[in-house]
Amino acid sequence: MVIKAVWIIVLPIIAFIIGVFFLGLSRKVIARIHRRYGPPIYQPVIDLIKLMNQKSISHGRLFDMGVILSLAGSIVLVLFIPFGGIAPLSGSGDFLVVLYLMLLAPLGVALSGGEGANPNISIGISRKMMLSLGYEVPLLFSILAVMTYYKTTSLVEITKAQQHLSWGVIYLPLPAIAYFMILPAMLGIRPFDIVSAPQEISSGPSVEYGGRYLALMTVEHAFHTFIVLALFVDLFLGGGNPFTFFVKMLVVFLLGLFIHAVFPRFRIDQAIKYCWKWPSILALAGLVIAYVVA
Template identity: 70%
Template sequence: MWVKAVEIIVSPILAFVIGLFFMGLARKITARIHWRYGPPITQPLIDVIKLFTQRSVSHGLLFDMGVILSLAGSIALVLFIPFGGICPLESSGGLLVILYLMLLIPLGLALSGGEGANPNISIGISRKLMLSLGYEVPFLLAVLAIMTHYHTISAVDVVRAQEGFRWALFSWPLVLPGLAYLMILPAMLGLRPFEVVQAPQEIASGPMVEYGGKYLALVQIEHALAVFVTIALFVDLFLGGASNPFFFFLKMCVIFLLGMFVNAVFPRFRIEQAVRFLWRWPTALAFVGLVFTLLAR
């Protein structure tokens, strides 16, 4: 029992640290590609600590509760993700619960941002919801293909079925859903060419424009957890997870670097271009892969 209690406490902390590391690494890699030095990798952690010491302004109860709902959804989601043999809630719903919890994050930010009554927030939230609708269709099809192929809704069982380098990404029925997930990863992470939600040059960071102090710090923490969850879920479903956290982290780094190379060289889509792309190629690949998986049963 005490082991589970320790895992429940340690898992969100590890996810937070890894997510902040990736956020700092993203800024450093982009700067280097652009021939700049860039900030230190620890800058996101420094920013979070600094923000908690600054004055905060609330716009009402929904403004506060939306941020808390989004952060709580991310923390709960981390507890269902296998991470190198650590999964505190492995027997409590599996992939179905993960799918439900992933809907809470954008809804929480939408509730909070709507209370801010800023036009830039409204534009950013509408873009976020449309983008979510764009990538959730191929994401759901890819997850359905995984559940159908392995005859389980447990993420832990999916990882165990891929032991011995029998990774789903390189097995015939699941290679297409795996490629579809790879294609939507930048959209799920908010990287270019899908950086339409914040778009600092257009809408002044969109949903973030009214956040300051502890509210912005909590949003940054939520984003760090979301980065961890998005990449870790791909590693679990298509790269077989790992037997220990170190090798799991190495796999996450490889996937994140692929996304960063795309982020550094591609311009930003318009929202209609982003949704059109997501509903075309990734959705087609995931759907065909699901059909092949059903036929191979």
């Protein structure tokens, strides 16, 4: 019980550190791919400190509350996803709960942005919704394949079943590939950074965010990166102890980053069509196989 309580406090801190580390790492790695020197790896921390000290603007109560809800949703989610076998709250919610808790963060942004009363925000959120409708199709196929194959909806048991190198990716290669193909869309990086396209809609939902709002959104983004990667590792790469778990996350993240660094951006309709074509076909095939095998 005490250990659990300690983990409940420690795990979000670990997730925060890893998430912010990934943010810094991504800037450094992209810079190196661009043949630049790049910022120091702790640059996101500097940015956060600066943002907390800026005098920003607010459009109303909901504008504040939405941002808080969004970050709170992400932090809570961390407690439900096993990190190297540690998931202090996994007994209170299974994968279905996780799927639904993943809605809190975008809902918070959507509400807060709506109060922001800027069409750029509305367009950004509308794109976010459409993009998520796009990538949910292959995502749902692949996670249903996992749940069907392991005959459980509990993330802990899915991870447990993959110990000793019997990773999900070996038994369910097609859903794993499909999940990896939509990983950039879930992370909001190129070629799917349609939502926050700075050149088209002035960074979309965060047009009106400055100062502490942007700081909280940056932290939310860090948590979100952590969550998406952790889910991938849990579902297909067999979990592991905290250290190997982190290494696996790092590998997946770097692979995604290499795509991010060199690709241009899709248009939103291209992105939806892409999501509904190849990843969906692969994931559906994987689901059919899992349905027949299991």
